[in-house]
Amino acid sequence: FALGLRNPFRFSFDRSTGELYTGDVGQNAREEIDIITLGGNYGWRVFEGTRCTDLGPESCATLAAIPPIAEYGREGGRCSVTGGYVYRGTRSTLPSGAYIFGDFCSGEIFMFHNGVQTVLADTELSISSFGEDESGEIYVVNLRGTISRIAGSIPGQVSQAHFSAPQRGLDSLPAARVGLPFAAGYSWLLGETGKSLPHSLALLSSEQNGVLIAESAIPASQPVRAGRIPALVDESAVTGIALTNPNTSDITVAFYFTDSAGSDSELRRITIPARRHMAAFFDEEPFLGSESLGGTFTFMSSEPVSALALSGTINRRSEFIFTALPIASLTSLTSEITTIPHWEQGGERRTEFVLVNPSDQAVSGELQLSTTEGLQWDVLPYSIPAKSSRRLSTPIVEPAPRSGSARIVPAEGPSPTAFALLQTLAEEGPVTQAAIAAIMPGTASLGFGDAAAAIETHVAVANTSSSPATVTVELTGPGANEDARTGTIQLPPFGQSALTLSQIQGVGPLTVPFQRAVRVSSSTPIAVTFLRHRQNQRGETLITELTPMDESSAVPAAQLYYPHLALGDGFEMEFLFVNSQPKGTQTGRIFFFGEEGGQLPVTLQQRNETGVCREQRRSRWSSPIRVCS
Incomplete structure (x- = not known):
């Protein structure tokens, strides 16, 4: 018995x-x-x-x-x-x-x-x-x-995985679909009972004809009831959205477009079944906004929905270059000054500033651009109709490249949700683009530091005060190749810096491959972001913003979602987890789901030390007509 x-x-x-x-x-x-x-x-x-x-x-x-x-x-x-x-x-x-x-x-x-x-x-x-x-x-x-x-x-296929980020340290999980066809879907992060999850980003990369052509970071986030994003559709650019219903019952998502003059389209609705995922561009079903769009797209859900906005451009090589965009909250409005930690203008770099009005009233103010030395370089006034958006840029009048930070200073109405769209240009058009979000200043941020044969991490930090600032940069948590290191950056009033980790005195030089949590702090308010520079097989540099976590505003969460996964046919993802806790390990599980809500088998890989994959694949975010034209 x-x-x-x-x-x-x-x-x-x-x-x-x-x-x-x-x-x-x-x-x-x-x-x-x-x-x-x-x-x-x-x-x-x-x-x-x-x-x-x-x-x-x-x-x-x-x-x-x-x-x-x-x-x-x-x-x-x-x-x-x-x-x-x-x-x-x-x-x-x-x-x-x-x-x-x-x-x-x-x-x-x-x-x-x-x-x-x-x-x-x-x-x-x-x-x-x-x-x-x-x-x-x-x-x-x-x-x-x-x-x-x-x-x-198919060896190595899993539909869930465990992660463990030590105190002030990180963990990473590279994922692909080896031997399996392309699949889209979403992911669910679940922390241990009674414990919060670490800060997490997913790096989504795409190859075409054996060349890395695009990379963007997707933040793990909590579902929302509503949001607004810029809507752009023209001959070479397009915006889209991925929506995941994490609920156990169907939800209704209402949406409308607002043009550049502030006029709304008719309100339409779609139903997303329980635990299902959908993704489309705004010129595709079910949105079908128009062959030419400007302004914004607004959505409102009957229950919380996990959302990701994506913007893309097709260059003359028929390569789809994409980046994730911030989604404007319609409820958490503020009239505070926000800061974009980094912009570049001149040479091969171009920056366009995109401002979204999150309110139902017209807003106005100034976009103030400062150089690395803290000198005012340009002032761009803005006036945005209710629920609409504006795209601003400054003329290139100097042959030498310029860089610095930008402040969004509201005069009437709440602050717009803003980002800098940074592009690297070549003869074939843009070869990379990254959306660098405007943020509230803080005093301490924790993010991802990465270095390999083809990868460098730049720490972009802007002093948002009228006094000089001493910025401390620390390598935190356990690391295989480096001891704990601390360096400093001196910034003048309203000054800015964008150095690689190896260039920061007291931190570099680094032994590669290297992957560690990096803490950036100051006794005065600063705006911080991390920029990952990754070189592809053609020697072109792709730039991705790795948004760090502001330690003062982090909201503990026991479960989070990645609204969109894309794996196979050239798409790979790497999931990054960083623990901001001074004590204890943050652990949990990540679950992979397909568009229909079933478990999605993926392959967890060893990290590529060069940062470049070599399989021949094609893009799936762009439509077949556009890619082949």
């Missing part, structure tokens, strides 16, 4: 060893796989998997229960384990000795091999059973009336 099983579903013997396996259906939290032994106690109802239930009759500390060999939680639509078979087939389509099992609700087929549990396939099946033929090949039974043979595996 054996005891302590709750609801075993599908026993099977390993035809090689004679061991008896079973899947045991949990009550409401864990599903488990057990190897049954004579007289064994498997813990129910004191344990559900390895989880202590506190239901008694014995305490978890004293019960000598046999733990499961594998288990999983009920996140992401999982509900009931279906036990399978140990593979001993003659075709070698699966690793010998791997135990294959599934989940009835999610349709996932799992493989447990050498102590590691992975997702073998993410299907639409209602998995009611498994079978084994004479040669040891394994079949999966669908309750809806089909039987399919499992023909092989």
